[in-house]
Amino acid sequence: MTTALRLLADQQQAQDVAQNVFLRAYTHFEMLSQSASAGGWLKTVTRNECLNHLTRHRKRWRLFSDYPQTEHGGPELPVEAVLDQTWLDGMDDARREAHVERALAALPQAFRVPLVLFYFEDLAYAEIAQQLQCSLAKVKTDIHRGRLLLAQQLGPKARELYT
Amino acid sequence: MMTQHDHGDAQLIARVERVLRAQPLQKAPPDLIEKVYQQLALNAVRPWWQRSYATWPAATRAVFVLTSLTAARIVYWVLSSPHGYEAPLRVMTQLSARLWWDGVSRGLGRGQVLLHALCAALPTAWWYVGAAVLMGSYIVCVGCGALVYRSMVRSTVTYEGCLL
Numbered sequence: 313m314t315t316a317l318r319l320l321a322d323q324q325q326a327q328d329v330a331q332n333v334f335l336r337a338y339t340h341f342e343m344l345s346q347s348a349s350a351g352g353w354l355k356t357v358t359r360n361e362c363l364n365h366l367t368r369h370r371k372r373w374r375l376f377s378d379y380p381q382t383e384h385g386g387p388e389l390p391v392e393a394v395l396d397q398t399w400l401d402g403m404d405d406a407r408r409e410a411h412v413e414r415a416l417a418a419l420p421q422a423f424r425v426p427l428v429l430f431y432f433e434d435l436a437y438a439e440i441a442q443q444l445q446c447s448l449a450k451v452k453t454d455i456h457r458g459r460l461l462l463a464q465q466l467g468p469k470a471r472e473l474y475t
Numbered sequence: 476m477m478t479q480h481d482h483g484d485a486q487l488i489a490r491v492e493r494v495l496r497a498q499p500l501q502k503a504p505p506d507l508i509e510k511v512y513q514q515l516a517l518n519a520v521r522p523w524w525q526r527s528y529a530t531w532p533a534a535t536r537a538v539f540v541l542t543s544l545t546a547a548r549i550v551y552w553v554l555s556s557p558h559g560y561e562a563p564l565r566v567m568t569q570l571s572a573r574l575w576w577d578g579v580s581r582g583l584g585r586g587q588v589l590l591h592a593l594c595a596a597l598p599t600a601w602w603y604v605g606a607a608v609l610m611g612s613y614i615v616c617v618g619c620g621a622l623v624y625r626s627m628v629r630s631t632v633t634y635e636g637c638l639l
Contacts, residue, residue, distance in 0.1 A: 313503035327507060334511045335518075412498055431495040456484075459491045466494065 315355060318428045319362040321417035329361045359433060363443060366421065415465035423458030426451050564590070 316326035316333075336357060337344055344350040403411065416424060429435045429443065441451045523531055531539070564587040571580040 313507070314501040317501055323504075327504060327510075330503065330507060331511055331514065334508075335514060338511075338515060409498060412494055413501070416495075427495075431492070432498075459487055462491060463487060 315358045315428075315433065316362050318413075318416060318432055319359070319425055320365065321419075321421075321424060325365065326362075329358060329365060333358045333361055355433070359429075359443075363425075366425065412466065415462055418465055419458055419461055423454050423461060426454045427458040427462070430455055 313326060313330045316329045317323065320326045320329065333354060337350075337354060340353075344353060347353065416428070419427065426440050426444065429440045430437070435443065437448055437451050437455075440455075441448045444451065523535070528536065528539075564583055568580050568583040568587065571583060
């Protein structure tokens with residue numbers, strides 16, 4: 313569920329994917345019940361389902377989409393400006409965790425997905441490039457920009473909007 | 476030698492890594508497992524024709540395969556013969572005559588004559604041009620629809636981008 317939520321950034325879609333994954337696990341129950349890697353199987357299937365869902369959604373709405381074709385929502389601050397900000401200071405654990413999840417969900421899909429695959433699915437750059445069917449250079453660029461934009465989200469200006 | 480920019484990047488990577496690695500797993504909604512059980516129960520009572528081919532009864536699968544092969548053979552026969560479209564019409568005309576469907580039989584007979592005359596009168600190239608025109612019109616309609624939607628129907632656009 314965590315994997316689906318972070319990749320899709322949508323509660324309902326994540327629930328649908330999780331439900332489909334459990335239904336598939338049921339049909340493979342005999343194999344999984346005797347396998348030590350059942351958890352890994354579930355995670356891998358969830359990841360693939362989410363990526364397929366994102367690809368289908370992107371292809372379906374490319375022609376009629378309401379979303380502009382820009383990659384992100386606005387100009388990026390330089391690294392130094394982002395690092396100068398205080399992140400998550402003075403927040404208790406629950407609020408901090410919720411704020412980070414919100415910031416992650418607010419990232420554009422193009423940056424959020426490789427970031428999640430790198431930090432939470434522990435995939436290498438090459439594996440991410442293979443999964444997303446793009447070049448290694450693009451993955452590195454997207455992850456770097458994702459870090460920058462996430463850092464902006466975690467800064468005090470963004471935090472004010474949620475407090 | 477590490478430049479200030481590289482040092483900044485390294486710090487950024489370290490800080491983001493620290494924040495993200497500290498995130499715990501999220502709990503699934505409490506009704507998720509119930510929904511899964513409900514769906515399993517619904518799947519269990521579905522009739523065979525709503526399930527995958529692999530779960531069909533053996534006899535049904537055999538009939539399906541035979542019917543598909545027969546249909547494919549008929550299609551090949553129609554397409555490969557010089558006036559392939561006439562053969563099915565002839566068969567249907569004869570069949571309806573045997574079943575005393577006089578009206579249907581006469582209609583099909585006239586249709587056969589008309590179709591034969593039309594195909595004889597029109598050059599083959601016209602059929603291909605006609606198909607190309609139809610396909611082009613369809614693509615233009617879809618493209619125009621998309622253009623109209625994006626330019627006129629779409630109002631304020633918000634994209635869940637970054638907050639500044």
